Every structure is written in structure tokens, then in C-alpha cells.
Amino acid sequence: MKRLVFVVLLFAMGCSFSKLPPLKEYALNPKPVIAKKHTNYKKTVAVSDIDCTPPFDSSFIFFKKGEFEFNRYGNVRWIEPVCLMYKASIERILNATGAFVSGDILRPDYRLSYVIRDFEPVFLPDGAFVVCDIEFRLRDEVSGKIYLHTFKKRIRIKKDSFDDAISSLNRLLNLSLVDLVDWLEKVCPS
Numbered sequence: 001m002k003r004l005v006f007v008v009l010l011f012a013m014g015c016s017f018s019k020l021p022p023l024k025e026y027a028l029n030p031k032p033v034i035a036k037k038h039t040n041y042k043k044t045v046a047v048s049d050i051d052c053t054p055p056f057d058s059s060f061i062f063f064k065k066g067e068f069e070f071n072r073y074g075n076v077r078w079i080e081p082v083c084l085m086y087k088a089s090i091e092r093i094l095n096a097t098g099a100f101v102s103g104d105i106l107r108p109d110y111r112l113s114y115v116i117r118d119f120e121p122v123f124l125p126d127g128a129f130v131v132c133d134i135e136f137r138l139r140d141e142v143s144g145k146i147y148l149h150t151f152k153k154r155i156r157i158k159k160d161s162f163d164d165a166i167s168s169l170n171r172l173l174n175l176s177l178v179d180l181v182d183w184l185e186k187v188c189p190s
Contacts (some may be wrong), residue, residue: 013177021075026061028082030089031174032096033181042101043188044182045138046108047090052083063121063165070120077164082119086134086173090114093177099185110188111139119172121157121165128159134173136180140188149183151176 055062059081060072078085090112094102118133131154138147153175155168 016105024076025079026076027079028085029170030177033093033178035053035148041081042099043110043184044143045094045100045102045110045112045162045184045188046104046105047087048111048113049096049116050083050087050113052081053115055115056082056119061166062119063123065123069086073162074132083116086114086116086119089173089177090180092183094184099181100188104144108141110184111141112184116173121169121170122154123159128157128165129154129163130157130168130172132169132176134176135182147186148185151179 014066028171053133055070055072059077059115061076061078062070062072064070091102094100113134114137116133117135118131120127120131122131131152133152135149136149138149139145155172157164157168
């Protein structure tokens with residue numbers, strides 16, 4: 001019995017003396033995108049709810065050490081899963097363009113869905129990068145036509161700088177949103 005009490009006290013003391021670093025939370029920060037062509041008629045775009053694929057369905061911030069080797073950072077998190085932040089960013093940007101209206105629309109002109117394939121830092125022997133690979137799918141609700149578009153880009157980062165990785169992911173987010181709006185303006189006739 002004395003041994004059990006001793007072991008429990010030893011365990012409790014060890015746990016109480018170890019301090020974890022404070023948890024930091026990060027968010028995606030989209031910048032406004034201005035549409036190139038303005039029309040009197042704003043096209044309505046409903047952004048579909050998606051089934052997020054791992055690891056983008058989690059608030060953990062992941063990185064890769066190889067092609068398929070995911071790891072997560074210990075004391076940092078996204079404020080919500082990447083796929084949800086991305087959806088909110090798309091809707092906010094589309095509404096801010098002046099050419100589109102997005103949100104919960106009963107009968108939209110178009111329905112947009114997307115799949116995030118990559119959105120994380122990658123550490124390889126030839127360098128460190130942040131990568132963004134997203135496939136967009138747009139369905140014309142009147143004609144039934146389906147359009148596909150892929151945004152794929154990577155940016156070199158400093159290997160030991162987490163803040164550089166987060167700011168570069170935000171830069172990729174904004175590049176992908178500009179690319180998305182440009183593509184939608186080409187695909188959606190005035």
C-alpha cells in the first residue's frame with residue numbers, strides 16, 4: 001500500500017512540475033479581391049458544404065516530412081478546421097467582389113464545391129515549402145454543365161520559421177482566392 005501511495009505521489013509531482021508551452025491559435029486571413037468586370041446582375045454562387053478529408057478536418061496544424069508522412073505541431077492550432085475557414089473565406093470574398101452573391105441561397109445560379117488536397121508546410125531534403133493544391137468544381141444549376149479548375153502552388157519558406165510558414169499559407173490562400181475569382185469571371189457569363 002505504501003508503494004502504491006509513493007508511486008501515485010511521485011507521478012502527481014512529476015505531472016505538476018512540467019509546464020507546457022502556451023497554446024497559440026492561428027486563422028486564415030483573406031484579403032479583399034476586386035472583380036474585373038462589374039455587371040448590374042450579380043451571379044449567385046452557393047458554396048457547398050464539403051466532406052473534409054484528413055488532415056484538413058481538424059484544427060491541428062499539420063506538416064509533412066516527406067511525400068505522405070504527416071505530423072502535427074504540438075502547441076499550435078487553427079481556430080477551426082482549414083476546410084471551414086476556407087469556405088467562409090470563399091463566401092466573404094465572393095460577396096466583396098461586387099460581381100457575385102454567396103451564402104445560403106435557395107436557388108443559386110451556380111454551385112461551387114472544392115477539395116483541399118494539400119495545404120501545409122512540407123520539409124524535404126531539397127528545402128522547405130508551403131503547398132496549396134485545391135480542386136474547384138462549379139456546376140451551372142440552369143444548364144447542368146460542370147466546370148473544373150485546379151489551383152496548385154508552392155512557396156519556399158525558412159526551414160525553422162513557423163511564423164513564415166503561417167504567413168506563407170495565408171499568402172497562398174489569397175493567391176488561390178484571386179485565382180478562383182478570375183476563373184469564375186471567365187466561366188460565368190454576364
